[in-house]
Amino acid sequence: MSQTVETGTPAEVVPAKKKPVLSEGKRAERRLGWLLCAPAAIVMVAVTGWPIIYSVWLSLQRYDLRFPDDREFVGLSNYAAVLTDKYWWTAFGITSLITVVSVIIELVLGMLLALIMHRTLVGRGLVRTVSLIPYGIVTVVAAFSWFYAWNTDTGYLTSLFGAEAPLTQQISSLAIIILAEVWKTTPFMALLLMAGLALVPDDLLKAASMDGATAWQRFTKVMLPVMKPAILVALLFRTLDAFRVFDNIFVLTKGANDTSSVSMQTYNNLIKGLNLGIGSTMSVLIFIAVAIIAFIFIKLFGASAPGSDSGGRR
Amino acid sequence: MAVIAGSTASRKTRWAIIDIVVVVYALIPVLWTLSLSFKTPAAQTDKKFFPSEWTFQNYKDIFTTNEFLRALINSIGIAVISTLIAVVLGTMAAYAIARLDFPGKKALVGVSLLIAMFPQVSLVSPLFEMERNLGLFDTWAGLIFPYITFGLPLAIYTLSAFFREIPWELEKAAKMDGATPAQAFRRVIAPLAAPGVFTTAILVFIFCWNDFLFAISLTSTTASRTVPAALSFFTGASQFEAPTGTISAAAVVITIPIILFVLFFQRRIVAGLTSGAVKG
Numbered sequence: 405m406s407q408t409v410e411t412g413t414p415a416e417v418v419p420a421k422k423k424p425v426l427s428e429g430k431r432a433e434r435r436l437g438w439l440l441c442a443p444a445a446i447v448m449v450a451v452t453g454w455p456i457i458y459s460v461w462l463s464l465q466r467y468d469l470r471f472p473d474d475r476e477f478v479g480l481s482n483y484a485a486v487l488t489d490k491y492w493w494t495a496f497g498i499t500s501l502i503t504v505v506s507v508i509i510e511l512v513l514g515m516l517l518a519l520i521m522h523r524t525l526v527g528r529g530l531v532r533t534v535s536l537i538p539y540g541i542v543t544v545v546a547a548f549s550w551f552y553a554w555n556t557d558t559g560y561l562t563s564l565f566g567a568e569a570p571l572t573q574q575i576s577s578l579a580i581i582i583l584a585e586v587w588k589t590t591p592f593m594a595l596l597l598m599a600g601l602a603l604v605p606d607d608l609l610k611a612a613s614m615d616g617a618t619a620w621q622r623f624t625k626v627m628l629p630v631m632k633p634a635i636l637v638a639l640l641f642r643t644l645d646a647f648r649v650f651d652n653i654f655v656l657t658k659g660a661n662d663t664s665s666v667s668m669q670t671y672n673n674l675i676k677g678l679n680l681g682i683g684s685t686m687s688v689l690i691f692i693a694v695a696i697i698a699f700i701f702i703k704l705f706g707a708s709a710p711g712s713d714s715g716g717r718r
Numbered sequence: 719m720a721v722i723a724g725s726t727a728s729r730k731t732r733w734a735i736i737d738i739v740v741v742v743y744a745l746i747p748v749l750w751t752l753s754l755s756f757k758t759p760a761a762q763t764d765k766k767f768f769p770s771e772w773t774f775q776n777y778k779d780i781f782t783t784n785e786f787l788r789a790l791i792n793s794i795g796i797a798v799i800s801t802l803i804a805v806v807l808g809t810m811a812a813y814a815i816a817r818l819d820f821p822g823k824k825a826l827v828g829v830s831l832l833i834a835m836f837p838q839v840s841l842v843s844p845l846f847e848m849e850r851n852l853g854l855f856d857t858w859a860g861l862i863f864p865y866i867t868f869g870l871p872l873a874i875y876t877l878s879a880f881f882r883e884i885p886w887e888l889e890k891a892a893k894m895d896g897a898t899p900a901q902a903f904r905r906v907i908a909p910l911a912a913p914g915v916f917t918t919a920i921l922v923f924i925f926c927w928n929d930f931l932f933a934i935s936l937t938s939t940t941a942s943r944t945v946p947a948a949l950s951f952f953t954g955a956s957q958f959e960a961p962t963g964t965i966s967a968a969a970v971v972i973t974i975p976i977i978l979f980v981l982f983f984q985r986r987i988v989a990g991l992t993s994g995a996v997k998g
Contacts, residue, residue: 525729596992
């Protein structure tokens with residue numbers, strides 16, 4: 405992330421120094437480029453950049469909307485309060501657990517689904533169409549479906565598995581939350597992986613097959629290395645997405661029995677508790693956590709990071 | 719992996735079985751919601767997957783309440799306006815990124831990548847406070863702004879991938895014939911790019927239609943509450959009745975556009991999602 409910013413700045417300076425005289429057409433092209441990008445850039449920065457700075461400012465204050473007169477600058481004490489709070493760390497642990505488990509399951513199932521979509525001999529269109537439904541469906545709608553499926557009053561699955569009120573216990577609740585997440589996002593993962601599969605040359609697979617490689621060897625030795633960039637992109641997108649899990653938890657458990665995620669905690673403090681100081685502190689902490697995850701992934705990507713070669717140099 | 723010895727027929731059967739597993743996997747929660755929406759109140763708790771007695775009462779109920787209708791109008795209005803603006807702005811930026819050479823391009827791509835990964839919940843606290851001060855809280859505009867912002871990276875990525883596929887020579891030819899870059903954009907590239915723009919619009923619309931976090935945090939009344947947020951405020955016909963049937967009926971209604979998109983534009987959606995993510 406910081407890479408792109410770094411490379412952006414010199415590019416602005418260098419050409420101006422090297423080529424002080426730009427042709428008329430070149431200058432028109434630049435102007436048009438800036439003109440076309442300006443509205444998008446302004447909106448994006450105004451709605452994300454400024455609020456993030458503002459939330460850092462809010463996080464340094466005691467600011468509870470129920471007692472607006474007590475508003476004052478308190479330095480880092482909100483951070484101390486959140487970081488010593490056991491509910492925050494429970495939520496952080498739960499969020500990490502949900503993220504890691506669901507992304508791993510999604511990677512395996514997504515790879516299977518990608519292979520199916522890529523290779524099936526019959527009904528390829530049907531399989532692709534149908535797998536887009538979980539991707540497109542409103543998360544809350546799917547969450548309600550799972551809620552009613554596992555609810556003791558209405559659930560067909562509770563009686564099927566003989567489970568007793570699974571949504572009132574922590575472990576089974578988490579399992580259901582992960583199930584809901586996996587169901588919803590596996591197709592998206594599969595589509596990203598399928599794009600990587602399409603890059604695997606058929607000749608290479610045939611050659612490997614001729615040389616006596618088994619199906620598993622062809623998969624691990626030929627397909628996986630070629631697909632590595634696609635896999636990393638899919639993992640990055642899904643990890644960051646899973647880390648902000650909110651909708652499913654909100655509908656399925658409302659965060660009861662220690663199933664709350666960091667997003668749920670922020671929502672509860674902000675909208676229910678009306679505590680802007682603490683809410684903003686959590687917002688900033690989540691932002692930092694996500695930035696760290698993204699940074700690790702970008703390091704792993706190396707040169708294959710999306711955007712690193714995306715100048716679109718024709 | 720698929721190259722397993724065996725006659726074509728048996729391989730086909732095997733694939734057909736695998737396909738069926740996938741179809742069942744993808745459809746079960748949808749069918750369950752559909753089934754609940756057609757069950758009578760008494761049958762809601764019978765735990766059977768299919769309703770034994772069908773009723774349209776739940777649909778009649780939601781369409782006679784102001785709560786759902788209002789939320790549906792909000793959902794459609796907010797999603798359509800956000801999509802339009804995001805796609806127009808995104809098209810302009812993506813064209814510049816794909817076709818023009820100008821400093822700061824990489825920074826823009828970097829920023830939009832950053833926003834695509836941005837934890838939305840980090841924006842909820844500051845936006846909540848800012849929108850209250852600006853009078854945008856609980857208005858359409860209050861949701862449209864964040865939706866445009868998160869729709870834009872999606873639009874820019876998908877569209878710049880599409881734009882790179884467009885034959886470059888045509889634009890050159892137009893310029894050769896005396897068109898300015900702006901004219902080349904309007905007359906030549908825009909019509910060629912229309913399918914890509916349309917696909918992007920679908921993807922952005924799905925994002926806006928789907929959102930729950932902003933919808934529930936930045937609204938407080940039916941004035942701007944969208945359907946996903948409104949669902950969790952549904953109450954039963956009486957206080958002794960769970961709103962299972964009405965929630966399910968409303969859920970089915972807002973799933974219809976998604977199903978239609980998927981049925982009619984499957985190929986394009988797949989192309990849009992994969993090109994934006996991998997080539998981006």
